[in-house]
Amino acid sequence: MSDIARIRAAAGRLAGHARRTPLLSSPFLDEIAGRHVLVKAECLQHTGSFKYRGARAAVSAMAPDARAKGVIAYSSGNHAQGVAQAARDFAVPAVIVMPADAPRLKIANTRALGAEVVLYDRAGGESREDVGARIARDRGLTLIKPYDAPEVIAGQGTCGLEIARQAREAGVEAADVLVCCGGGGLTGGIALALEAEAPGLRPRPCEPAGFDDTARSLAAGRIERNATESGSICDAILTPLPGELTFPILRRLCGPGLVVTEDECLHAMALAFHRLKVVAEPGGAVALAAALFRPKEIAGDAVIVTISGGNVDAQVFEIALRQHGHTP
Amino acid sequence: MSDIARIRAAAGRLAGHARRTPLLSSPFLDEIAGRHVLVKAECLQHTGSFKYRGARAAVSAMAPDARAKGVIAYSSGNHAQGVAQAARDFAVPAVIVMPADAPRLKIANTRALGAEVVLYDRAGGESREDVGARIARDRGLTLIKPYDAPEVIAGQGTCGLEIARQAREAGVEAADVLVCCGGGGLTGGIALALEAEAPGLRPRPCEPAGFDDTARSLAAGRIERNATESGSICDAILTPLPGELTFPILRRLCGPGLVVTEDECLHAMALAFHRLKVVAEPGGAVALAAALFRPKEIAGDAVIVTISGGNVDAQVFEIALRQHGHTP
Numbered sequence: 001m002s003d004i005a006r007i008r009a010a011a012g013r014l015a016g017h018a019r020r021t022p023l024l025s026s027p028f029l030d031e032i033a034g035r036h037v038l039v040k041a042e043c044l045q046h047t048g049s050f051k052y053r054g055a056r057a058a059v060s061a062m063a064p065d066a067r068a069k070g071v072i073a074y075s076s077g078n079h080a081q082g083v084a085q086a087a088r089d090f091a092v093p094a095v096i097v098m099p100a101d102a103p104r105l106k107i108a109n110t111r112a113l114g115a116e117v118v119l120y121d122r123a124g125g126e127s128r129e130d131v132g133a134r135i136a137r138d139r140g141l142t143l144i145k146p147y148d149a150p151e152v153i154a155g156q157g158t159c160g161l162e163i164a165r166q167a168r169e170a171g172v173e174a175a176d177v178l179v180c181c182g183g184g185g186l187t188g189g190i191a192l193a194l195e196a197e198a199p200g201l202r203p204r205p206c207e208p209a210g211f212d213d214t215a216r217s218l219a220a221g222r223i224e225r226n227a228t229e230s231g232s233i234c235d236a237i238l239t240p241l242p243g244e245l246t247f248p249i250l251r252r253l254c255g256p257g258l259v260v261t262e263d264e265c266l267h268a269m270a271l272a273f274h275r276l277k278v279v280a281e282p283g284g285a286v287a288l289a290a291a292l293f294r295p296k297e298i299a300g301d302a303v304i305v306t307i308s309g310g311n312v313d314a315q316v317f318e319i320a321l322r323q324h325g326h327t328p
Numbered sequence: 329m330s331d332i333a334r335i336r337a338a339a340g341r342l343a344g345h346a347r348r349t350p351l352l353s354s355p356f357l358d359e360i361a362g363r364h365v366l367v368k369a370e371c372l373q374h375t376g377s378f379k380y381r382g383a384r385a386a387v388s389a390m391a392p393d394a395r396a397k398g399v400i401a402y403s404s405g406n407h408a409q410g411v412a413q414a415a416r417d418f419a420v421p422a423v424i425v426m427p428a429d430a431p432r433l434k435i436a437n438t439r440a441l442g443a444e445v446v447l448y449d450r451a452g453g454e455s456r457e458d459v460g461a462r463i464a465r466d467r468g469l470t471l472i473k474p475y476d477a478p479e480v481i482a483g484q485g486t487c488g489l490e491i492a493r494q495a496r497e498a499g500v501e502a503a504d505v506l507v508c509c510g511g512g513g514l515t516g517g518i519a520l521a522l523e524a525e526a527p528g529l530r531p532r533p534c535e536p537a538g539f540d541d542t543a544r545s546l547a548a549g550r551i552e553r554n555a556t557e558s559g560s561i562c563d564a565i566l567t568p569l570p571g572e573l574t575f576p577i578l579r580r581l582c583g584p585g586l587v588v589t590e591d592e593c594l595h596a597m598a599l600a601f602h603r604l605k606v607v608a609e610p611g612g613a614v615a616l617a618a619a620l621f622r623p624k625e626i627a628g629d630a631v632i633v634t635i636s637g638g639n640v641d642a643q644v645f646e647i648a649l650r651q652h653g654h655t656p
Binding site: 019 | 356441602604606646649654
């Protein structure tokens, strides 16, 4: 099956389940960016991020026998909630392997979505892959990877189909499409969808400074790693390096990466609060930050950006409002 | 023209301009409410509230000659921004009469939307009606009332058309529809739309305690006033009494009013932040608060609520997060 056929098939399976998230805008953001800014608000997706698309696409593509045994994922974040919700949709078991020191709220939320949370001791030298592989083998569970899996990429690509259509409805035929990028599942899926449906729209990955593995890899023409794996408020989109399946897609279809600071992400969160009335998490605000604060690196009269998720603690959100929110 | 014909005509004029706002939900809210909660997120409308619908409906219904001279409105809040944006859409002048002690941010936002802001001295005994009438006469401006005007009610009714269709798509045929209620423009417009398009959906006005003029008026069968006109954080939906045009509509079509506390509104704002990823203003959260915290006053397996706006200062939002947001 071709990539776009797989995305269209995923869209068919997601119809009536995933939300067609709105494309928002504000004249106030246009003025800051110096061009028309169209914001694909995936924070309004079920479970608060785009991850539900890929998770539901993967679970719905499984053979019924395998699906009935259940699924497993490694994640302390948005992928965990996406997989938990998708498994719940089909009334099949989900096991989520999380570090024992994950935020209690995230553990509670994942459990509340019906998943079984298995904690492993990150400091004790246990590998989550070992823990997960044993459980998967014992119970016959299928692993749902966060990005390096064709059906997951296809599911995220359904966001790209919507962008292609919504941009056309808004009269935008040519523009950069800025995508919050971790492992490249969303960026790659959107890139494949736009290649087929809106070739005038050019996807570009956006990352926080210090975790710009994709931007550097695209510039170098080969996969490069981040120096560290944690330590950013943009936790939702931190990955050690681009994926094996996703990087070749990005290399073929994406323009240069954009890199923003954490403070610019907090500023973009405050502006999304004031001007769009949506909640963005720090990692979900990198693309909006790039549109607003890197205008010279972008071409054209319009720019499309994703807000990839909104799962942010109140404490972090308050920091964004205090630092940037009182005089927008 | 019948009421529903006027609403349908307004919908035709708003197509491609007003947003079809999404109907959101979360299993976490369903659990609190004890039933399925569907949230019409009008905070995502242009200018951050439903007021854009009525303003654009009114301005677009004007004769071109009169419209070219411009429009005028009295408001320091959401209606001001809606009228300013609607006038800007048609490139005609807008004058907004505001008290001189209105928040500077609201004055700045209204000016940034292209309107001329005329300040009057609330303490000095000047009546805004006198100020506005003089300017309107001198310049030939047309007054756009906030709710007691057929085209404004029809514009707000387009939100009801969308609710009727989205409820049907969600499989909900019978439910209470809780509407944040000030002067009754949104409640009345939605009520007229539902009467024609979804008679199984019953509109019910929601208000903050101490400003429950509509609930008391419905119970008494005649218009009753609030004891005071200010002093609530729910400023967006405070009016002294139900409208002359809107109250008969509400009396004919609405179920009993629901009343919530300010603290419940703050709690609902924090839950909208965590579970829906949208920004609600205090007055915009009264209906969600009623759905979550007055379950015994509501009938049925599902309830539909409006979030009528999201224009809230960061300081007030931080209070909601601090008091209710850290452990949702």
